[in-house]
Amino acid sequence: MTADLAAHTTSGGEAFQFWVLGTVAVIGALCTILMKKAMHSALCLAGTMIILAVFYLANGAYFLGIVQIVVYTGAIMMLFLFIVMLVGVTAADSLKETIKGQRWWAAACGLGFGVLLIAGIGQASLTEFNGLGAANGAYGGNVEGLAALIFTKYVFAFEITGALLITAAVGAMVLTHRERTEKARTQRELSEQRVREGKHVPPLPAPGVYARHNAVDVPGLLPDGTPAELTVMQTLRKRGQIRDVSTEALADLKALEQRSEERLGRDRDEEEATR
Numbered sequence: 681m682t683a684d685l686a687a688h689t690t691s692g693g694e695a696f697q698f699w700v701l702g703t704v705a706v707i708g709a710l711c712t713i714l715m716k717k718a719m720h721s722a723l724c725l726a727g728t729m730i731i732l733a734v735f736y737l738a739n740g741a742y743f744l745g746i747v748q749i750v751v752y753t754g755a756i757m758m759l760f761l762f763i764v765m766l767v768g769v770t771a772a773d774s775l776k777e778t779i780k781g782q783r784w785w786a787a788a789c790g791l792g793f794g795v796l797l798i799a800g801i802g803q804a805s806l807t808e809f810n811g812l813g814a815a816n817g818a819y820g821g822n823v824e825g826l827a828a829l830i831f832t833k834y835v836f837a838f839e840i841t842g843a844l845l846i847t848a849a850v851g852a853m854v855l856t857h858r859e860r861t862e863k864a865r866t867q868r869e870l871s872e873q874r875v876r877e878g879k880h881v882p883p884l885p886a887p888g889v890y891a892r893h894n895a896v897d898v899p900g901l902l903p904d905g906t907p908a909e910l911t912v913m914q915t916l917r918k919r920g921q922i923r924d925v926s927t928e929a930l931a932d933l934k935a936l937e938q939r940s941e942e943r944l945g946r947d948r949d950e951e952e953a954t955r
Contacts, residue, residue: 697738705731718764722757729753740816743823898923 708728729752748802819825830838847882865873897916899907912922 694738698735701731702812719761722761722764726757726761729757740813740822743826830946897921 684912705728708724708731710720711724712728715724729748733745733748733753736742736748816822816825819828897912899922900911902908909917916922
C-alpha cells in the first residue's frame with residue numbers, strides 16, 4: 681500500500697523541477713518553430729532535448745537520459761548546427777514552398793501527434809500501471825533490464841531495425857555517388873575552353889577597396905569608382921550579402937583630395953611669403 685501511494689505522489693522538489701524545466705522546454709519548443717533564423721531554432725531545439733534528458737534521469741531512466749544527450753543532442757543536433765554554419769543559411773533565403781500543400785500536411789500531422797500524446801497521457805493518468813522501480817529491480821538496474829528486453833524478447837525487432845538503418849545508409853551512399861563517365865579535363869584544356877568561350881581569362885581581382893577592406897563581401901572599385909562585380913562571389917551576391925562601400929570610399933577619397941589641395945595651397949602661400 682505504501683509503495684502504491686509513493687508511486688502516485690510527487691514530492692515538492694520533483695514538482696518544482698517539473699514546472700520550471702517543463703516551462704523552459706515548452707518555450708524552447710515554441711522558439712524552435714517561431715525563430716526566423718535556422719541557427720537560433722537549432723539551439724532552442726538542443727536546449728529542449730537537454731531538458732528532456734534531465735527528465736529521463738530524474739525518473740530513473742538513466743539509459744534513455746544518456747542516449748538523449750550523447751546521440752540526439754551531442755551528435756545529431758551538433759551535426760545539424762555545423763551544417764547550418766557551413767552552408768550559411770540566413771533569414772534572407774527564400775521561404776517559398778517547393779512542395780504544394782506541405783504546410784497543411786505538417787499541421788495535420790502535428791494535430792494528429794498532439795491527439796495521440798494527449799490520449800497516451802490520459803490513459804497513463806486514469807489507469808493504474810506498474811512503476812519503473814519494479815521493472816528495473818527484476819534485472820538489477822535500468823540498463824540491465826533494457827538490455828535483457830532488447831536481446832531476448834525484442835531481439836528480432838532490434839535486428840530488423842538495425843538492418844533497415846544499414847540499408848538506408850547504403851542506399852543514401854549509392855544514390856549520392858556519381859561515377860565519372862568521362863576523363864577529367866586538364867588545366868590546359870580548361871584554359872583553352874575559357875579562351876574559346878570568351879570568359880575572363882586572367883585571375884579575378886581580389887576583394888577589397890583601396891587596401892582598407894579585405895572582406896569577401898566587399899567589392900573592389902574600378903578606376904571610375906564603380907564596384908567591380910568580379911571581385912565578389914556570385915553566391916554572396918544572390919543572397920544579398922554584399923556590402924557596397926563605393927559611396928563611402930569615394931567620399932573619403934574626395935575628402936582626402938580636398939585636404940591635400942588645402943595643404944598644397946598653404947605650402948604654396950608659405951613659399952610665396954618667404955620670397
